[in-house]
Amino acid sequence: MPVATTQQPVTQRRFAVPDAPAPEYELSADDAVHYEWDAAIDPALTVEPGSVVRFDCRDAYDGQVDPPATVEQLLAVDADGHPLTGPVAVEGVEPGDTLAVDLLAVEHRGWGVTAVSPGEREGGLLPEEFREPHVRQWDLDARCDGTPVATFADDGAPDVAVPLAPFPGNLGVAPGDVGPHSTMPPRRVGGNMDVKHLTVGSRLYLPVEAAGALFSIGDCHAAQGDGEVCLTGIEAPMAVTARLDLVDDTPGGDPAVDGPQFETDGPFTPTGRDERMYATTGIEPDLMDAAKAAISDMVAHLHEQRGFSRPDAYVLCSAAVDLKISQVVDAPNWTVSAYLPESVLSGADDVGAESPAGDGEERE
Numbered sequence: 001m002p003v004a005t006t007q008q009p010v011t012q013r014r015f016a017v018p019d020a021p022a023p024e025y026e027l028s029a030d031d032a033v034h035y036e037w038d039a040a041i042d043p044a045l046t047v048e049p050g051s052v053v054r055f056d057c058r059d060a061y062d063g064q065v066d067p068p069a070t071v072e073q074l075l076a077v078d079a080d081g082h083p084l085t086g087p088v089a090v091e092g093v094e095p096g097d098t099l100a101v102d103l104l105a106v107e108h109r110g111w112g113v114t115a116v117s118p119g120e121r122e123g124g125l126l127p128e129e130f131r132e133p134h135v136r137q138w139d140l141d142a143r144c145d146g147t148p149v150a151t152f153a154d155d156g157a158p159d160v161a162v163p164l165a166p167f168p169g170n171l172g173v174a175p176g177d178v179g180p181h182s183t184m185p186p187r188r189v190g191g192n193m194d195v196k197h198l199t200v201g202s203r204l205y206l207p208v209e210a211a212g213a214l215f216s217i218g219d220c221h222a223a224q225g226d227g228e229v230c231l232t233g234i235e236a237p238m239a240v241t242a243r244l245d246l247v248d249d250t251p252g253g254d255p256a257v258d259g260p261q262f263e264t265d266g267p268f269t270p271t272g273r274d275e276r277m278y279a280t281t282g283i284e285p286d287l288m289d290a291a292k293a294a295i296s297d298m299v300a301h302l303h304e305q306r307g308f309s310r311p312d313a314y315v316l317c318s319a320a321v322d323l324k325i326s327q328v329v330d331a332p333n334w335t336v337s338a339y340l341p342e343s344v345l346s347g348a349d350d351v352g353a354e355s356p357a358g359d360g361e362e363r364e
Helices: 071-075 287-306 312-321 342-346
Strands: 014-016 026-027 045-047 050-058 086-090 100-106 113-117 136-146 147-152 167-173 205-207 215-221 238-248 259-265 276-283 322-327 335-341
Touching: 014 259, 026 086, 045 215, 050 086, 050 147, 050 215, 071 136, 086 238, 100 167, 100 215, 113 312, 136 312, 147 342, 167 205, 287 312, 287 322, 287 335, 312 335, 335 342
Parallel strands: 026 050, 045 086
Antiparallel strands: 014 100, 050 238, 086 215, 100 205, 100 238, 113 136, 136 147, 167 215, 205 259, 276 335, 322 335
């Protein structure tokens, strides 16, 4: 049952806005988990507008792939959808309203997993190139130049240091259409958007289609490249603290949004500062084919020039490479570029570091 809770201690594993308010309610995934979007699901909790809720979120594999992560665990996963914590009803919210979601704090548990699964859908952007399952476990407690980073958890691969930027990949409100609806595709009311910039300090606006909004959240990532090209980011169990509020209008002055919109401070580069990049490009008459070409070339570069196995290169692309549309006007071909920060290949300088007392990752 939802219970009142107190402020969580600030540790290396917690990212929070300055002076983050204490949650007024807490939802455990053990008591409030569902695997589909459906307005017919009874709310696990009903709150007043402006309430702060701490959501305990399982990882995308529903706890079935855990340390030490193995291919055998991956192949045995039995899940019909993302495990989402919720739904939470907000009093007085009706269809046509806009729900504002302020992301106040995220806490990880020190580990994550990125995996490649066989199959046309599961293979991500390049299923024809990656037909065998592959799992990489990450340690989330390392640092590089003071920045919290993810590193490969076992030996035998080149050193990497992927800056942490934890966020919930799947968050939204219940669709108004009769359900159930899959958690896999994103939709007008949010869902599996996998927007890496919905980090702590962001505010998300969602159009409401069902009474109470019925907000749910899950599928958290410790880090992810724009594209999530192997189908998974650094999947990790986390707790997310959010404020749920009814807004009269958005910053643009609109009383309601017609799809997800958000305000964010980023970071827009992994470390939050300008840095050296290595990039590959795809030039094709189809944007999806251009994206595939850019990532295929990046995988080849990491394998042939940087010493990664091809599966590990694909995993690293999903966790740290950003796909960007470079141009869509020079017909008949479009350009997509894939950017890898050189700093990711530097490795961590402080593995398994503990924070000094009171040292947290509080973001302005």
